[in-house]
Amino acid sequence: MSTLTERAPLASPPPPEPIPAEPNYLNNSFSIWSWLLTVDHKRIGILYLVSITVFFVVGGIAAGLVRLSLVVNDSSIVTEDTYNRLFTAHGVVMLFFFLIPAVPAVFGNFLIPMMIGAKDLAFPKLNLASWYVFMIGAIMAVWAVLAGGIDTGWTLYPPYSSRSSTSNVIPGVMGAFISGFSSIMTGLNIMVTIHKMRAPGMTWGRLPLFVWAMYATSLIQLLATPVVAITLFLLMVERAWGVGIFDPALGGDPLLFQHLFWFYSHPAVYIMIVPGMGVISEVLPCFARKNIFGYRAIAWSSMGIAVVGFLLWAHHMFVAGISFYSALLFSLLSMLVAVPSAIKVFNWTATLYRGSITFQAPMLFSLGFVVLFTIGGLTGLFLATTGTDIHLHDTYFVVAHFHFVMVGGMVLGYFAALHFWWPKMTGRLYSDWWSRIAATIIIVGFFFTFIPQFVMGYHGHPRRYPNYPAEFQIYHVMSTAGASILGIGYLIPAIYLTLSLFNGQKAGANPWAATGLEWSTPSPPSVHNFDTTPVVVCGPYEYAIGVDQMGRGLPEGPGEGGPLGIASHEGHPSPPGPMIKETEVVG
Amino acid sequence: MSGLLHLIPERASTLADMFEALFWYITITVSLAGLLVYGALFWFCVKYRRGKSSPSTPRILGSERLEITWTIIPLLIFLTFFGVGVWVFNYYAHPPEDAMEIFIIGKQWMWKAQYPDGQRVIIGGNPANMTEAERNSIGRLVVPIHRPVRLTMTSEDVIHDFGLPAFRAKMDVLPGRYTTMWFEANKLGEYHIFCDQYCGTWHSLMVGKVAVVEQGEFMDWLAGHKPLQGSDNAVDGSLAWEGRQLFLKLQCIKCHSDAANSGAPSLSGIYGTRVALDGGGAEIVDSAYIHESILKPRAKIVRNYKPVMPSYEGQVTPEDLNKLVAYIRSLKDGRPPTWTERFPIPEGAPTERPEPKSPEKK
Numbered sequence: 001m002s003t004l005t006e007r008a009p010l011a012s013p014p015p016p017e018p019i020p021a022e023p024n025y026l027n028n029s030f031s032i033w034s035w036l037l038t039v040d041h042k043r044i045g046i047l048y049l050v051s052i053t054v055f056f057v058v059g060g061i062a063a064g065l066v067r068l069s070l071v072v073n074d075s076s077i078v079t080e081d082t083y084n085r086l087f088t089a090h091g092v093v094m095l096f097f098f099l100i101p102a103v104p105a106v107f108g109n110f111l112i113p114m115m116i117g118a119k120d121l122a123f124p125k126l127n128l129a130s131w132y133v134f135m136i137g138a139i140m141a142v143w144a145v146l147a148g149g150i151d152t153g154w155t156l157y158p159p160y161s162s163r164s165s166t167s168n169v170i171p172g173v174m175g176a177f178i179s180g181f182s183s184i185m186t187g188l189n190i191m192v193t194i195h196k197m198r199a200p201g202m203t204w205g206r207l208p209l210f211v212w213a214m215y216a217t218s219l220i221q222l223l224a225t226p227v228v229a230i231t232l233f234l235l236m237v238e239r240a241w242g243v244g245i246f247d248p249a250l251g252g253d254p255l256l257f258q259h260l261f262w263f264y265s266h267p268a269v270y271i272m273i274v275p276g277m278g279v280i281s282e283v284l285p286c287f288a289r290k291n292i293f294g295y296r297a298i299a300w301s302s303m304g305i306a307v308v309g310f311l312l313w314a315h316h317m318f319v320a321g322i323s324f325y326s327a328l329l330f331s332l333l334s335m336l337v338a339v340p341s342a343i344k345v346f347n348w349t350a351t352l353y354r355g356s357i358t359f360q361a362p363m364l365f366s367l368g369f370v371v372l373f374t375i376g377g378l379t380g381l382f383l384a385t386t387g388t389d390i391h392l393h394d395t396y397f398v399v400a401h402f403h404f405v406m407v408g409g410m411v412l413g414y415f416a417a418l419h420f421w422w423p424k425m426t427g428r429l430y431s432d433w434w435s436r437i438a439a440t441i442i443i444v445g446f447f448f449t450f451i452p453q454f455v456m457g458y459h460g461h462p463r464r465y466p467n468y469p470a471e472f473q474i475y476h477v478m479s480t481a482g483a484s485i486l487g488i489g490y491l492i493p494a495i496y497l498t499l500s501l502f503n504g505q506k507a508g509a510n511p512w513a514a515t516g517l518e519w520s521t522p523s524p525p526s527v528h529n530f531d532t533t534p535v536v537v538c539g540p541y542e543y544a545i546g547v548d549q550m551g552r553g554l555p556e557g558p559g560e561g562g563p564l565g566i567a568s569h570e571g572h573p574s575p576p577g578p579m580i581k582e583t584e585v586v587g
Numbered sequence: 588m589s590g591l592l593h594l595i596p597e598r599a600s601t602l603a604d605m606f607e608a609l610f611w612y613i614t615i616t617v618s619l620a621g622l623l624v625y626g627a628l629f630w631f632c633v634k635y636r637r638g639k640s641s642p643s644t645p646r647i648l649g650s651e652r653l654e655i656t657w658t659i660i661p662l663l664i665f666l667t668f669f670g671v672g673v674w675v676f677n678y679y680a681h682p683p684e685d686a687m688e689i690f691i692i693g694k695q696w697m698w699k700a701q702y703p704d705g706q707r708v709i710i711g712g713n714p715a716n717m718t719e720a721e722r723n724s725i726g727r728l729v730v731p732i733h734r735p736v737r738l739t740m741t742s743e744d745v746i747h748d749f750g751l752p753a754f755r756a757k758m759d760v761l762p763g764r765y766t767t768m769w770f771e772a773n774k775l776g777e778y779h780i781f782c783d784q785y786c787g788t789w790h791s792l793m794v795g796k797v798a799v800v801e802q803g804e805f806m807d808w809l810a811g812h813k814p815l816q817g818s819d820n821a822v823d824g825s826l827a828w829e830g831r832q833l834f835l836k837l838q839c840i841k842c843h844s845d846a847a848n849s850g851a852p853s854l855s856g857i858y859g860t861r862v863a864l865d866g867g868g869a870e871i872v873d874s875a876y877i878h879e880s881i882l883k884p885r886a887k888i889v890r891n892y893k894p895v896m897p898s899y900e901g902q903v904t905p906e907d908l909n910k911l912v913a914y915i916r917s918l919k920d921g922r923p924p925t926w927t928e929r930f931p932i933p934e935g936a937p938t939e940r941p942e943p944k945s946p947e948k949k
Contacts, residue, residue, distance in 0.1 A: 157745075164744060288644070291648055295648065296649070331672060352628065354645050357632055370628065375621065379617075382613055387672035388606065389672075390757060394757070394783040460752025467791040
């Protein structure tokens with residue numbers, strides 16, 4: 001059935017190890033202004049990395065306190081008001097200031113120009129502006145949730161948020177509103193860059209799948225974020241001046257808010273997860289030493305998710321008072337979006353077939369992603385089905401599903417990216433042993449945290465309940481125990497990654513023997529990435545032949561055990577350089 | 588701390604039985620699919636790990652046949668979920684004609700139930716947030732077994748959600764409009780009521796109980812013989828009776844009296860019928876339409892009548908509306924409302940309505 005889609009490119013021997021760049025982008029200047037006024041996409045990526053790590057810690061502490069208070073089934077650890085502020089802080093900070101910028105703003109910024117062979121993004125100053133806008137919004141919102149707090153939940157449903165709540169709603173909403181513009185700027189920048197700045201030979205069919213995923217993400221950021229900006233603005237207008245938009249007592253319609261909010265916030269979950277899928281599509285082929293299975297299917301499924309993702313928003317509203325037939329329509333459309341995700345999972349699995357697989361930390365995180373995201377995706381089907389959603393809606397089932405996709409999926413994808421490209425970003429290798437331990441602990445802790453929540457949700461336990469019936473307590477205790485393990489799992493990378501900056505072994509240009517253009521630059525890269533414009537001759541995943549995208553041979557692949565690094569293949573025979581190979585046909 | 592939960596949560600309604608069939612159909616199907624993927628993933632990871640497999644890997648780019656297979660088959664499976672889901676959802680969304688109606692009002696942080704021909708009960712909420720009288724009135728939502736019950740719900744402030752996990756049903760409760768849901772309980776007992784939509788500080792205490800009782804007991808309770816609701820409060824007057832007081836007090840009867848030239852449609856026997864509207868179309872007279880006609884009388888005018896009725900927005904509470912609806916519903920054909928001694932015709936009021944002035948006539 002399938003055919004040879006392209007001829008195996010002719011290979012040339014592995015290039016010599018590039019001379020470490022002096023100065024590189026990190027050490028060409030150390031002044032504070034060289035960071036705060038930089039227009040280098042790599043430095044801006046690092047600025048984002050540091051910022052979102054802080055917000056991840058803030059959101060994580062809030063989550064820890066929420067889980068702690070749920071060990072008892074009354075409000076004896078924190079009061080109801082405090083609890084409501086904690087889960088709102090967790091949701092607002094994690095979603096708007098960690099998950100949305102995590103991969104697009106950190107790795108998108110850092111890697112997109114390098115992957116397509118460009119010296120920077122299309123609009124470097126706009127890129128810097130996006131970071132400032134993001135920080136203004138983020139600081140405003142974080143101040144709002146720390147000083148007094150917001151008690152509306154991240155969903156901000158009026159009329160509660162516009163009329164009833166007495167907390168800091170306006171500063172928090174203003175923060176999310178402002179940071180939305182940063183998301184638009186990043187999306188615009190990445191989209192234009194991908195269109196206009198690809199190196200010679202980098203055709204659309206040769207783009208790494210991470211670039212495809214970022215393209216799809218940028219499309220959503222550009223088209224959906226303005227809608228949430230309007231929505232949040234209207235909410236502030238109603239709250240500040242009593243203009244009736246959403247509050248029925250003022251002649252408004254509360255369902256209007258929900259429609260507008262989910263018109264953004266449903267696609268927004270794809271802003272969060274699609275970049276993670278892109279990361280996985282990079283990591284799995286590298287550690288399986290295989291071409292990705294079904295390149296076109298994966299690329300188009302990203303675009304499919306981006307487009308169909310706009311048509312599902314009201315599946316959050318089956319029991320909110322929408323009409324019978326609109327519920328049916330949105331349920332049907334939700335089934336369609338599950339298909340591209342399933343396609344990706346099948347293709348990732350097939351990529352491993354007849355591979356030569358090693359299990360360094362990026363691979364462990366990626367496999368964890370596939371396993372946990374699959375559970376998250378499949379449990380989404382229960383919520384997309386009208387007949388089951390009428391019971392499961394607004395219960396812990398939703399909480400568990402969402403966390404399986406966002407934490408089990410996206411956060412693991414983020415960690416996979418962090419571990420995969422850390423040597424490129426910093427020029428250092430981290431502890432192989434500790435990173436594998438951390439990946440294992442995170443995945444195990446995650447399971448213990450969220451599997452009990454599926455059981456509670458199935459039994460009808462509503463979300464956002466600091467007081468709950470006694471029969472659920474044992475499950476909350478299990479969940480909190482799991483969250484403690486998860487918390488430890490998150491601390492370990494903070495330690496070994498930080499240590500690696502000081503005493504980590506120097507990484508070569510291409511420690512994973514990966515094929516992307518970014519690996520042809522020294523680690524850390526020079527200020528302008530490429531000394532000469534690279535010329536691309538083949539697709540992104542020619543691991544079987546053993547050539548990178550410029551048609552040059554690869555150094556040998558990452559070894560099993562032993563220190564991680566370019567010399568680690570001793571005793572693990574790997575094909576010496578490029579080989580002539582026929583394309584095999586399966587299925 | 589109590590023991591582990593049951594494998595299947597307690598089921599107490601016809602909908603719950605249908606839900607479980609659907610839930611386990613999806614669960615088993617997706618578990619098999621998940622295990623298939625995990626099995627392959629695990630098998631490949633073990634079999635093709637470095638050192639055990641050839642370090643030279645084949646160049647496999649994909650397979651159109653496989654892509655098509657794993658696009659079509661999941662889609663078809665997902666569509667069966669959708670289809671069976673619609674079967675359950677259709678049952679949930681369409682109450683039978685003969686369902687008994689109970690009104691539910693949510694407010695921060697209290698649930699109130701009103702039975703059309705009898706009682707009003709507070710069925711849950713945060714006692715710390717109530718008056719002494721209200722605290723003494725906290726009871727249960729009493730419903731008969733094997734009889735369809737329709738809940739018509741509205742909120743006095745923010746959005747709530749009336750959730751009945753043992754019945755596998757929930758529905759948002761919105762301010763400014765009615766939402767409905769229904770169930771037919773099929774197991775005696777007492778079950779949770781949860782507020783499932785976040786509504787502020789005491790959201791997690793906006794909980795209550797629903798009690799399913801035998802039909803005979805239920806009738807006794809409705810008649811005021813048995814305090815099954817579990818609270819100390821006395822049986823209240825029927826809603827319709829209170830609606831009638833309001834109907835007279837608000838002077839509705841001045842026009843809606845069935846008298847000739849009264850200028851307003853007759854309300855006797857109108858509930859549940861279909862009326863033709865001015866400007867085309869027709870409308871079933873149900874609680875939502877009556878609600879709208881009292882608050883926004885000019886939205887839908889009955890054909891051959893003039894839009895002269897003033898709005899009662901701000902003058903009537905949602906509770907009042909329920910009373911008025913119950914009263915209008917109770918009016919049998921040919922039994923028009925009448926004045927009482929307590930509410931006589933006002934002094935000097937015109938006994939005949941003047942012709943409304945029309946702008947065309949000069």
